[in-house]
Amino acid sequence: MERVVLVTGANSGVGLALCHRLLEEDGRIHLCIACRSVQKSEATRDLILATHPAAQVSTVEVDLSNLASVLRAAQELRCRFQRLDFVYLNAGIMPNPQVNFKALWQGLLSGKVLHILTTAEGMMTQTDRLTGDGLQEVFTTNLFGHFILVRQLQSLLCGNEKPSRLIWTSSSNARESAFSLSDYQHAKGQQSYSSSKYATDLTSVVLNRKYNNQGLYSSVVCPGLVMTNMTYRILPFFLWKLLMPIIWLIRFFAKTYTLTPYNGAEAHVWLFKQKPEYLDLLVKYHSCTTGLGRCYVEPRKMDVDEDTAEKLYQKLLELEKQILERYSDLLD
Numbered sequence: 001m002e003r004v005v006l007v008t009g010a011n012s013g014v015g016l017a018l019c020h021r022l023l024e025e026d027g028r029i030h031l032c033i034a035c036r037s038v039q040k041s042e043a044t045r046d047l048i049l050a051t052h053p054a055a056q057v058s059t060v061e062v063d064l065s066n067l068a069s070v071l072r073a074a075q076e077l078r079c080r081f082q083r084l085d086f087v088y089l090n091a092g093i094m095p096n097p098q099v100n101f102k103a104l105w106q107g108l109l110s111g112k113v114l115h116i117l118t119t120a121e122g123m124m125t126q127t128d129r130l131t132g133d134g135l136q137e138v139f140t141t142n143l144f145g146h147f148i149l150v151r152q153l154q155s156l157l158c159g160n161e162k163p164s165r166l167i168w169t170s171s172s173n174a175r176e177s178a179f180s181l182s183d184y185q186h187a188k189g190q191q192s193y194s195s196s197k198y199a200t201d202l203t204s205v206v207l208n209r210k211y212n213n214q215g216l217y218s219s220v221v222c223p224g225l226v227m228t229n230m231t232y233r234i235l236p237f238f239l240w241k242l243l244m245p246i247i248w249l250i251r252f253f254a255k256t257y258t259l260t261p262y263n264g265a266e267a268h269v270w271l272f273k274q275k276p277e278y279l280d281l282l283v284k285y286h287s288c289t290t291g292l293g294r295c296y297v298e299p300r301k302m303d304v305d306e307d308t309a310e311k312l313y314q315k316l317l318e319l320e321k322q323i324l325e326r327y328s329d330l331l332d
């Protein structure tokens with residue numbers, strides 16, 4: 001039986017490369033690409049079919065920052081499919097990114113050059129805003145919209161003959177110091193991206209605890225530093241071009257400088273080929289590339305506190321309850 005794979009944020013960057021790579025691995029899968037615009041998803045479908053003409057590719061419209069749209073997409077997926085084998089929760093935003101060059105400089109002068117250059121710890125700030133639902137946009141797009149989607153797709157993901165898989169695109173920028181349970185949406189700080197990715201790591205850990213016995217497994221990956229629409233927004237384009245020779249040199253030392261979306265999707269594709277029962281679910285899988293361009297995957301233990309993870313999960317459930325009450329007309 002063909003496997004059904006759903007990918008969010010499939011129209012560009014890591015998500016698009018992932019779609020191509022999954023079809024290279026197994027041309028028989030049914031690939032469902034989730035994008036927030038119909039035009040973009042159709043253009044992406046055509047692009048994928050141009051290189052994989054025999055592939056089965058369908059599209060679903062979902063704006064993860066709009067919870068009504070998430071509920072509608074889940075309803076449509078429930079009608080269309082009997083089960084989902086893989087869900088790649090990959091869409092993400094980092095709005096109005098600013099680099100703190102003072103922190104970068106201090107980091108470079110400290111002994112932690114590689115750590116700073118690969119995690120950007122304490123170096124990046126973002127300006128967040130509220131969604132139409134009154135939630136923080138980065139939290140909603142990167143984590144909560146996906147959380148609602150997963151919960152609404154539970155009937156397609158749980159109790160299947162073979163285990164189903166959730167694969168979240170997290171980041172090595174995920175930091176406990178940027179996250180607080182009392183402000184889990186990160187309304188007060190300026191590191192909403194880092195906070196949302198840490199919250200993603202926590203959520204994945206708890207999802208395993210709650211759902212492994214129903215045959216659903218969750219993993220987190222980091223694609224490394226990849227040049228995509230998201231990263232090109234951090235610095236002016238000409239500056240990136242000027243920095244490129246230095247960045248390619250840094251790649252000889254910084255294995256997570258994967259740079260291309262193809263390389264960035266390595267951990268996602270590797271997980272596609274693994275049996276979940278053998279994975280360490282407290283590990284983040286990092287896409288890595290050697291200086292000469294060979295791709296590989298490195299597992300690294302996550303810095304997560306299980307008690308905090310459980311408390312966050314309870315808060316997500318409370319918020320979910322409020323949202324489902326608000327949109328009760330969209331439920332079956």
Ligand SMILES: NC(=O)C1=CN([C@@H]2O[C@H](COP(=O)(O)OP(=O)(O)OC[C@H]3O[C@@H](n4cnc5c(N)ncnc54)[C@H](OP(=O)(O)O)[C@@H]3O)[C@@H](O)[C@H]2O)C=CC1
Pocket residue numbers: 008009010011012013014015035036037040062063064065066090091092093141169170171172222223224225226227228229230231
């Ligand atoms: N690039 C990097 O260095 C790193 C990226 N990541 C993560 O990788 C993932 C993919 O990012 P990347 O490929 O780099 O960047 P891109 O900007 O190329 O891709 C992001 C994708 O998310 C989609 N998206 C954004 N907002 C929404 C929304 N509200 N609803 C639905 N889809 C949405 C975008 O769609 P649209 O085209 O419509 O905007 C796009 O397809 C993200 O989660 C990111 O945080 C993690 C570590 C490093």
Ligand SMILES: CC(C)CCC[C@@H](C)[C@H]1CC[C@H]2C3=C(CC[C@]12C)[C@@]1(C)CCC(=O)[C@@H](C)[C@@H]1CC3
Pocket residue numbers: 099104116117118119120123124170171172173224225231234235243246247250
């Ligand atoms: C390397 C150059 C000489 C100078 C570039 C400085 C910064 C613009 C980059 C250094 C580390 C980078 C980085 C990211 C963005 C660009 C930098 C800050 C990320 C935050 C992008 C998104 C992620 O999720 C992280 C994994 C990246 C970590 C490293």
